[in-house]
Amino acid sequence: MTKRGPGRPSANTEAVSPSKILSEALAILDAKGLEGLTMRALAARVGINPMTIYHHFVDRDGLTRALADSVYSAVHPPEDGDPRARVAGLIAAYHSEVLKHPALTLAIFSRPSVFPGHARRITSDLNKLLEEAGLSPDRSQLWGHILVDYTHGAALAVALAGEHNLSQSPSPNTGDSFDDGLNELLKAL
Amino acid sequence: MTKRGPGRPSANTEAVSPSKILSEALAILDAKGLEGLTMRALAARVGINPMTIYHHFVDRDGLTRALADSVYSAVHPPEDGDPRARVAGLIAAYHSEVLKHPALTLAIFSRPSVFPGHARRITSDLNKLLEEAGLSPDRSQLWGHILVDYTHGAALAVALAGEHNLSQSPSPNTGDSFDDGLNELLKAL
DNA sequence: ACCTGAACACCGTTCAAGT
């Protein structure tokens, strides 16, 4: 833990890496929830001045957006398999990331400027797959909405249940239960 | 606009009514979104001292909880009709309230301590109706989750789209589109 | 270019005091 002074880091001291900031931010989110992630707390954990963060991310929303990027950029449909299985795979991948970081889900859902990007991409991937599976464009859009909204609703329930682990919560649609519902929907499709 | 002084209101001056506070809070939420609703802004609008609010509601979450109560307590299944139609009616009633106050939806979804109460009641109403419609307890729970999560996901999309009216948003599942999806789900059920 | 410290304009909330 070498103490940092003001000014540009000298040659041997390395600059603070944005990815370090992101991983620590995610750690805070996972451990303390949405409330725990403040610019000041994050800076303290990384061992830098709060204002240094602004050199790497425009503001708090920018940080959250970068967090969302790093987590959800991995969510893609499986390369092969029949279209229906690829739909299932895409949704499952999305839901699995969501389950790993419930507080991030909440952060994204709370901030309009953070949310749309990924949902849009995933929705459009989904629509393409549904058309490949033989649905009409209209029905692809309809079922795209159904599947994405179902996933988001389930994610929300998990995020809220996890945030202040209320054991009296109404058995949120988590884990296996989510998959059962997804299967049921794919059958109806 | 008679100015208020300190101390207990005299006989002719009426005490600040909690319902007045609630309706103004809802007005702020509808007009300025979640960010706009601060204790201080609310007090200014009602024309009272910020601290007066704490005499009527424990804290910000308590206020939000009361807001949720006042809006969602009206959501009940229709008295008669066949069970399937009553399911549709309950979901439609829920979704319609959500559409009226997107920012309230967001407020509830962001605060774990506010959310569960109503979702729990509505979910349990829904399960009862589904059993009446002839589903097994297991399948009632499964479809209860599907329907509630779908509704919440759609609500979220609307709330986020409305918050900063991004016209480039990916055509959220709103209005008629929601009903189409709901019908599709009820057919599959 | 990269980092810091002080300062600004806010928050929610506690507490003591007024009638």
Place this chain on the structure above:
DNA sequence: ACCTGAACACCGTTCAAGT
């Protein structure tokens, strides 16, 4: 009982300065 004013402990963020 009901209301207020000042104060506390926070926020995110801007800005000027240091290397």
